[in-house]
Amino acid sequence: MTHISTGEAFAFWILGSIAVIGALGMVLSRNAVHSALWLVVTMLCLGFLYVVNSAPFLGAVQIIVYTGAIMMLFLFVLMLVGRDATDSLIETLRGQRVAAILLGVGFAILIGTGLARSLGHVPVAGLATVNRDGNVPGIAKLLFTRYVFAFEVTSALLITAAVGAMVLAHVERAKGEAVGQLHRMTERFRPGNYPGPKAGPGVYANTMSVAAPARLPDGNGSERSISPILPVRELTARESAPKGTEK
Amino acid sequence: MRPEYYLVLAAILFTIGAAGVLVRRNAIVLFMCIELMLNAANLALVVFSRINGTLDGQVMAFFVMVVAAAEVVIGLAIIMSIFRTRRSASVDDANLLKY
Secondary structure, rough: OOOOOOHHHHHHHHHHHHHHHHHHHHHHHOOHHHHHHHHHHHHHHHHHHHHHOOOOHHHHHHHHHHHHHHHHHHHHHHHHHHHOOOOOOOOOOOOHHHHHHHHHHHHHHHHHHHHHHHHHHOOOOOOOOOOOOHHHHHHHHOOOOOHHHHHHHHHHHHHHHHHHHHHHHHOOOHHHHHOOHHHHHHHHHHOOOOOOOOOOOOOOOOOOOOOOOOOOOOOEEEEEHHOOOOOOOOOOOHOOOOOOOOO | OOOHHHHHHHHHHHHHHHHHHHOOOOOHHHHHHHHHHHHHHHHHHHHHHHHHHHHHHHHHHHHHHHHHHHHHHHHHHHHHHHHHOOOOOOOOOOOOOOO
């Protein structure tokens, strides 16, 4: 079973290079969302490599759990935390990046040569005999006999993680912070506050942008009609010039 | 080609993840790098299982996946609570205990 087919070699070189490209893209891309998508690419490739390595169950679990659940959780949190939270370019420790890259390359060489020298002539047993009845029954047999205690402890771990996440993400609101309707009403009708709903941003003949404020009766734009998170943007002369679409 | 090539690939991926942890500042990207390192370890475990001819390595990789899922849930919750109090996901900004 030491023989490895040409097809597997092809799969290894293609999937392996895509996985490395994905990993590099994850580390090097400035935008955190792009990092997450690159990591999805790497994880998908690894899932296929598991299948190639006669671990179809783990391949399926990899795709379901990692690319499905965990990466979506990452993207969810990225959207909550603000996807424009890019890296600061200030180095707190001088020369840390260069040192990290040098250390990384050195580490890779160390592990790579160590593996190549020590494992160069190890015979490969292959999984054909243990996977005789199928991969999933084989794993189940081990999981529910030899590793049954670890399996049960795992369930405790997952429950603890779920409770911990709920505790950490929960926002405790003090009793005094609850706002009653009476308070809200006085706030709404206090002098200086306009009690009606805010005007919607403008939809005009020449723009359909939410950044175009609604017009007040005197012709000025109403600041209240546009969202405060919209960036203030100065139009260039070319952008604000008539587009030739007006009648 | 030999199955050891997979181990070299796992080493490369692990190294990229470790370097990413050292280089990046965004806490969420740091977490992704940690996930990459866990994945590389999983690949090594799967290949070890194949070399040894037993399924124990695959069971280990399965447990690593479970622990990684729990770790991600807790870690992201911590990052969110830090972001809520400090309005920043950069690990350089959480330096209140520095001096």
